[in-house]
Amino acid sequence: MPKLSGKGTAPSGFRRNDSSSGGALLVIFVALSLVMFTMSVRENGTGLFSGVRGAFSTITMPVRYLGVAVTAPFNGLGNIFSNLTADQGTLSDLKAENEALKSKNAELEEAEQTATRLQNLLALKSTYNLQSTAARIISGSNDSWSDTVTIDKGSSAGLAVGMPVSDSNGAIGQIIECGVATSTVRLITDENSSVSAMIQSSRAQGMLKGSADGTLHLTLISTDQNVSVGDTVMTSGLGGVFPKGLPLGTVQSVNKPAGALYYEIVVKPLSSTESFEEVLVITSLTEDQQATNEDIASADSQDSSSSGTGNDSESNSDSKASSDESKSSE
Amino acid sequence: MQVNDSNKNRRSMVRLALVCLFLQLALAPNFGIANGRINFGLIYAGVIALTIGGRTGVVAGFFAGLVFDLCTTGPVGLMSLLLTVAAFLMGIEVRNRIAEDFSGSVVLFVMCAFVVSVFYNLAMFLVGQGGSIVDMLFLRTLPTFILTGAAFVPFALIAGKGTAGSSLGGGLGPVGKHSIKYSLGKR
Numbered sequence: 473m474p475k476l477s478g479k480g481t482a483p484s485g486f487r488r489n490d491s492s493s494g495g496a497l498l499v500i501f502v503a504l505s506l507v508m509f510t511m512s513v514r515e516n517g518t519g520l521f522s523g524v525r526g527a528f529s530t531i532t533m534p535v536r537y538l539g540v541a542v543t544a545p546f547n548g549l550g551n552i553f554s555n556l557t558a559d560q561g562t563l564s565d566l567k568a569e570n571e572a573l574k575s576k577n578a579e580l581e582e583a584e585q586t587a588t589r590l591q592n593l594l595a596l597k598s599t600y601n602l603q604s605t606a607a608r609i610i611s612g613s614n615d616s617w618s619d620t621v622t623i624d625k626g627s628s629a630g631l632a633v634g635m636p637v638s639d640s641n642g643a644i645g646q647i648i649e650c651g652v653a654t655s656t657v658r659l660i661t662d663e664n665s666s667v668s669a670m671i672q673s674s675r676a677q678g679m680l681k682g683s684a685d686g687t688l689h690l691t692l693i694s695t696d697q698n699v700s701v702g703d704t705v706m707t708s709g710l711g712g713v714f715p716k717g718l719p720l721g722t723v724q725s726v727n728k729p730a731g732a733l734y735y736e737i738v739v740k741p742l743s744s745t746e747s748f749e750e751v752l753v754i755t756s757l758t759e760d761q762q763a764t765n766e767d768i769a770s771a772d773s774q775d776s777s778s779s780g781t782g783n784d785s786e787s788n789s790d791s792k793a794s795s796d797e798s799k800s801s802e
Numbered sequence: 803m804q805v806n807d808s809n810k811n812r813r814s815m816v817r818l819a820l821v822c823l824f825l826q827l828a829l830a831p832n833f834g835i836a837n838g839r840i841n842f843g844l845i846y847a848g849v850i851a852l853t854i855g856g857r858t859g860v861v862a863g864f865f866a867g868l869v870f871d872l873c874t875t876g877p878v879g880l881m882s883l884l885l886t887v888a889a890f891l892m893g894i895e896v897r898n899r900i901a902e903d904f905s906g907s908v909v910l911f912v913m914c915a916f917v918v919s920v921f922y923n924l925a926m927f928l929v930g931q932g933g934s935i936v937d938m939l940f941l942r943t944l945p946t947f948i949l950t951g952a953a954f955v956p957f958a959l960i961a962g963k964g965t966a967g968s969s970l971g972g973g974l975g976p977v978g979k980h981s982i983k984y985s986l987g988k989r
Contacts, residue, residue, distance in 0.1 A: 493855075493856055493857075493890070493893075493894045494857035494858075494859065494860035494861075494890055494894075495890075497857050497860045497861060497864075498860050498886060498887070498890045501861075501863075501864040501882070501883075501886040502883055502887065504864075504879075504882075505864070505867070505879040505880070505882045505883030506879065506883060508879030508882070509877050509878065509879030509880050509883060510879075511878075511879075512877040512879055513877045524872065524878075525878070528872040529872075532827050532873075535823075535824055535827040535828055536827055536828065538828055539824075539827060539828020539829060539831065539832060540832060542828065543829060543832035611827070611831045611832075612831035612832055612834075613831055613839065613874075613875075614827075614831050614839060614870075614874045615839055615870075615873075615874035615875070616834075616837040616838050616839055616923070616941075616942040616943075616945065617837070617874070617875075617876055617923070617926050618875045618876070619837075620875055622831075648875065649875065656875055663931070663933060663937075664931065683937075684933075684934065684937035684938075684941045684942065685937070685941060
């Protein structure tokens with residue numbers, strides 16, 4: 473029942489509270505926020521706020537599942553912006569491709585797709601002898617800063633911060649937060665991600681970094697190495713996080729600026745993560761999946777040759793790879 | 803005589819909070835332009851600040867920001883700080899503004915959304931989350947701002963109808979039909 477009160481002086485409820493502009497509360501909450509912000513920034517993957525966030529993620533997991541189920545048919549809407557800016561040639565190609573995909577898609581049932589993905593995952597697991605746990609993507613990123621996905625397994629399934637994650641095509645990212653029943657995976661396309669990588673054909677080693685526009689950039693490949701468009705880029709295992717030899721992408725463009733010591737290489741990722749897709753979390757690496765002394769020596773010699781041509785500012789690519797990948801895992 | 807229905811107010815606030823939480827968790831991660839994602843926490847804080855305002859707006863802003871922070875991988879406390887201040891500013895001037903001055907409310911929200919987006923992304927940039935200020939502005943701030951601004955309109959329409967159209971304190975708002983903008987003078 474509504475309460476009737478004269479001149480807006482209700483004894484309780486928001487009405488009375490609203491007679492104040494909330495200046496005192498503002499000061500309290502601003503101070504509280506600043507304290508939380510300072511404490512949160514100092515945390516490195518573990519701590520009070522990481523725990524709270526993990527618990528929150530676990531509690532809200534059913535809602536994320538529901539959201540994915542509801543929005544799955546509309547996932548393509550996110551591509552509207554990029555479609556609007558595509559040129560006519562690209563659109564024609566896409567239309568033709570779309571027709572082909574439509575006819576193909578009609579033949580396939582959802583269950584078959586799932587089975588195929590699982591088979592591919594098993595094949596990948598078998599091929600690379602991965603010690604892994606299967607999980608499923610249940611949500612994407614909630615903010616504009618991080619390119620992450622949430623998977624439906626957490627510390628209760630033996631997962632931990634830093635573990636690499638792959639799908640049936642290759643490596644997709646690394647766990648950065650781990651709750652009891654969910655984990656957050658930073659994708660390799662995230663701007664803060666860096667993975668030590670190499671060109672499969674020439675074995676040239678570098679660092680694969682994400683960017684805000686979603687492309688991957690392979691850096692620290694010296695210009696005396698051989699790199700061609702279409703070359704496969706794979707993990708080098710130098711950072712000690714990702715197993716050696718997992719595919720990451722293919723070289724989309726190679727630019728050799730005049731006088732530069734390193735190529736500017738754009739890499740097209742092999743995987744496009746979608747909700748409900750199955751992934752493998754690699755829980756441990758065997759000895760043969762880690763970089764060998766020869767690989768490290770090779771990276772050293774590659775860096776030395778670059779340094780010999782006048783580069784004094786870059787650090788050792790091997791040690792840089794290790795430190796950068798470790799940083800990514802934090 | 804004025805009508806006060808604080809229970810209904812609370813129910814409406816909780817309903818709106820649940821809707822926004824659901825949308826933040828379910829819709830926002832799966833719908834975006836470029837790197838932009840809709841900030842339903844900001845929308846919730848804006849609606850509450852522009853309908854009820856005052857201390858309630860500040861509290862709503864703080865907790866909406868806190869929930870947003872927990873939903874993301876960014877530092878906890880940043881969005882709660884920004885939404886607390888934004889809700890205070892949106893709710894300080896005129897209560898129940900959304901029913902009395904809809905377009906003005908939307909404009910005020912859009913300005914606040916822009917400032918919040920810029921400051922949030924700038925802070926993230928300054929704590930070392932991004933490498934380029936151009937990317938920060940055009941690939942993160944603008945898409946988020948545009949999406950959030952557009953998503954606010956239906957919420958504002960519903961909130962405006964709820965406060966202006968009800969006779970006995972229906973929907974959100976401090977009073978049923980008349981805004982505090984006018985009733986404040988009677989106190």
